[in-house]
Amino acid sequence: MIVKLFKLHQLHVYQKIIFVFIILIIPVYLINLRMNLMEASFIKDEISKSMKSNVQFYARQLDDQIAFIRNLQLQFNNDPDLQNLSFRAKQLEGYEKIQVVNRVKERLVTIQNSSNYIVNAGVFIKSFDRTISTRIGIENVPNQEHDVIVRQYNDKPDVPLYFENGRIYFIKSDRGVISYIEISVNKLKETLSELVKDYAESGAFLADDRFHNKISVSSNDNNRNGDDTVISNIMNHVLNPAKEQNSDSFPLTLDNNNYRITSTPINSLDLTLYTFVNQNDITGPLRTINMWFVILSLVSVVIVLVFSFSIKWMIHKPLKELIQAFKILETDNLNISVRPTKDTEFGYLFRSFDRMVEKLKKSIQENYESTIALQHSEFKQLQSQINPHFLYNSFFNIYMICKSGDVEQAAILSQKLGSYYQFVTRSGRDEVQFINEYRHALDYCEIQSIRFSNRIHVQTGELPDSCKSLMVPRFIIQPIVENAFEHAFESGLQRGNVSVSVTYDRQTLRVVVQDNGDTLSDSSLEMLQEKLADETQALEKTGLINVSRRIRLKFGDGSGVFVSRSSWGGLKAEIVMHFTGAGA
Numbered sequence: 001m002i003v004k005l006f007k008l009h010q011l012h013v014y015q016k017i018i019f020v021f022i023i024l025i026i027p028v029y030l031i032n033l034r035m036n037l038m039e040a041s042f043i044k045d046e047i048s049k050s051m052k053s054n055v056q057f058y059a060r061q062l063d064d065q066i067a068f069i070r071n072l073q074l075q076f077n078n079d080p081d082l083q084n085l086s087f088r089a090k091q092l093e094g095y096e097k098i099q100v101v102n103r104v105k106e107r108l109v110t111i112q113n114s115s116n117y118i119v120n121a122g123v124f125i126k127s128f129d130r131t132i133s134t135r136i137g138i139e140n141v142p143n144q145e146h147d148v149i150v151r152q153y154n155d156k157p158d159v160p161l162y163f164e165n166g167r168i169y170f171i172k173s174d175r176g177v178i179s180y181i182e183i184s185v186n187k188l189k190e191t192l193s194e195l196v197k198d199y200a201e202s203g204a205f206l207a208d209d210r211f212h213n214k215i216s217v218s219s220n221d222n223n224r225n226g227d228d229t230v231i232s233n234i235m236n237h238v239l240n241p242a243k244e245q246n247s248d249s250f251p252l253t254l255d256n257n258n259y260r261i262t263s264t265p266i267n268s269l270d271l272t273l274y275t276f277v278n279q280n281d282i283t284g285p286l287r288t289i290n291m292w293f294v295i296l297s298l299v300s301v302v303i304v305l306v307f308s309f310s311i312k313w314m315i316h317k318p319l320k321e322l323i324q325a326f327k328i329l330e331t332d333n334l335n336i337s338v339r340p341t342k343d344t345e346f347g348y349l350f351r352s353f354d355r356m357v358e359k360l361k362k363s364i365q366e367n368y369e370s371t372i373a374l375q376h377s378e379f380k381q382l383q384s385q386i387n388p389h390f391l392y393n394s395f396f397n398i399y400m401i402c403k404s405g406d407v408e409q410a411a412i413l414s415q416k417l418g419s420y421y422q423f424v425t426r427s428g429r430d431e432v433q434f435i436n437e438y439r440h441a442l443d444y445c446e447i448q449s450i451r452f453s454n455r456i457h458v459q460t461g462e463l464p465d466s467c468k469s470l471m472v473p474r475f476i477i478q479p480i481v482e483n484a485f486e487h488a489f490e491s492g493l494q495r496g497n498v499s500v501s502v503t504y505d506r507q508t509l510r511v512v513v514q515d516n517g518d519t520l521s522d523s524s525l526e527m528l529q530e531k532l533a534d535e536t537q538a539l540e541k542t543g544l545i546n547v548s549r550r551i552r553l554k555f556g557d558g559s560g561v562f563v564s565r566s567s568w569g570g571l572k573a574e575i576v577m578h579f580t581g582a583g584a
Contacts, residue, residue: 017315018308029300036293051277052249052262055204058195059264059273065117066183066268070170072111073181077174079107082123086177089128101138108134111181120182124149127176149180161269163213185215192217192273201257201278203227206271211235230254230276234261252276322349334361397451413450416443434509435468441477441500448485456485459499467504472577473550477511479543480561480573484515497568511575516568525571528563544573551577 076082081103085092092100108121112134122133124146131146132138139145152162153171162169168183188206196202196217205216218227233254252259258279265272280287328336337354398417401410423440445458477500484498497516502509532548548561555577566572 015316017311018304021307022304025300025304029297032296033293036289040289048249048260051260051275054195055262055264055273055275058191059266062188062191062273063266063268065115066266069111069115069118069181069183070268072114073170073172073179076107076111076121076123077172077177077179079104081107082125082177086125086127086175089125101132105132105134105138108132117183117187118181119184119187120145122149122180124178124180125176145180149178153178159270161271168215188215189217195275196277199277199281201281202276203230204273204275205231206266206269206273207235208271211239230259231274234274234276237261238263251279318350322353325353329357334364409450413447416447416450419443420447430473431471432474433468434470434472435463437472437474437477438463438502441481444478444481445498445500452485456496456498459497461501463502464504467502467509470504470509470579472509473554476547476551476575477513479547480511480513480575483543483573484513484517484571507579509575509577509579512572513575514566514568514572515570516566517570520565520571525563525565532561532563547575551575555579 081100085100085104089097104123108123111121112118120133120135122131122135122145124131124141130138130140131143131149133145136143136145148164148167149169149171152164152169153173156162157173162171166185168185168188170181170183172179192204192206192215195204203216203218205214207214214231216227216231230252233252237250237252248264249260249262252261259276260279261274261276263272263274325336334357336357398410398413401413420440420443423436423443442460445460449456449458481498481500499512499514501512503512504510528544531545544561544563552560559576559578562574562576564572564574
């Protein structure tokens with residue numbers, strides 16, 4: 001978990017925004033998916049319930065209609081005229097007989113007209129030896145209708161419904177009278193078609209308990225073979241039911257097609273009504289919903305992509321440009337500008353960045369000019385700090401040497417003193433060649449040696465040729481040497497040693513001045529080191545600190561004056577100047 005959070009922390013701002021956006025949109029998407037699945041399940045159940053309800057309603061209607069027809073048949077068998085004709089057929093003669101027969105025939109016509117399901121109503125009267133029907137009228141036996149009715153009744157005397165060559169009959173026998181009603185197969189199919197007309201691949205059929213006789217319809221007349229296959233499989237399921245199978249509704253899988261089977265008994269016919277519908281037809285509207293859900297998913301992906309690119313273009317790109325500008329600014333390159341092209345929030349940041357760079361340039365320029373002015377001021381102050389007592393003492397020493405008659409020593413001191421003050425009082429450039437600065441320091445050493453009657457021995461090394469022409473600030477060595485003479489040997493009684501050495505390696509110039517004075521305590525050395533390390537000592541005007549600040553301003557960090565204890569026990573002052581970068 002910590003690793004994941006760490007990786008998330010490393011993402012760009014726009015990536016975090018996109019990540020949060022996706023995290024927020026996923027629950028919405030999942031809720032929508034759940035709602036679609038629930039809606040699909042609900043619609044599927046409702047369609048199945050609706051189909052089952054339609055089938056049951058049709059079954060009740062058909063059952064009521066057949067029961068009504070059967071009731072008419074029973075009433076007809078008890079009709080007085082029919083009974084009169086059955087018992088007194090041979091006794092009736094003439095007009096009376098004709099009237100009775102006509103009333104029986106009219107009753108049969110009334111029965112046929114009472115229902116659209118009846119195509120023929122008739123009766124066979126044994127004593128009359130004739131059949132009376134709405135189709136053929138009054139016919140002597142044997143005739144076609146008589147043969148069919150009598151044969152069916154003799155074969156199955158206790159069956160109310162008879163099938164004969166695609167025809168359906170209700171046959172009822174009572175005391176020498178056999179009434180029969182033919183049910184319209186086409187009308188049954190027409191009403192069955194109403195159940196399946198709304199589905200492309202569906203069917204319905206009526207069948208007895210052993211499927212010996214059946215009446216079937218299909219919504220697709222071009223797929224009769226397929227429907228027969230479905231009916232055959234339904235028959236197998238009904239005749240060999242599974243333990244968990246529902247009796248009135250069950251699924252059927254056939255050739256990768258899923259069918260929903262419903263069944264309802266019609267008691268008046270002693271038949272069962274079966275319907276089958278391809279599940280794809282039921283879920284047809286759901287496919288449209290699923291298609292729109294897929295479209296929604298694709299649109300969501302497009303929205304995420306467009307949002308990602310827009311965030312990258314509107315936020316990440318200008319932010320990255322601003323960060324790159326700051327990185328360039330970190331390299332001290334102030335020649336950078338991020339001018340905005342549009343007046344946006346980032347446009348305000350870009351303008352503010354440019355104003356900041358301009359102010360920074362101005363501040364650096366002002367600081368530079370202030371630093372230069374400060375250097376000039378410090379330099380003039382350093383010149384003014386030359387101890388007039390040094391001049392007075394030097395003249396007094398010349399006077400005493402002349403009095404002693406040592407003309408040569410007096411001439412050397414006068415020449416060195418003139419050279420020294422010529423370098424000090426010369427106005428012009430702030431920088432000189434290192435060889436001139438070094439010679440000026442040596443002139444000071446020789447003057448002081450003469451002043452101290454040679455009680456102080458000065459050791460100087462050879463100056464490397466590679467550093468003679470280097471340009472350095474004026475008055476950087478002499479104040480260090482002066483510090484050794486004035487502070488290390490302030491008692492003037494002991495004999496002392498001063499060493500001045502110069503090295504130049506890898507563009508770094510080092511001047512080391514050390515003495516064997518015994519007045520430097522550890523606390524004084526530590527305090528001096530702290531002052532030299534503190535760059536805020538702007539008001540400090542002592543020689544060492546003044547020189548160190550001037551060198552650091554010129555040559556950058558790592559340059560300056562560094563002090564420590566010398567190998568002789570006195571002070572060791574090291575001037576370091578790096579002629580790379582700012583000092584090049």
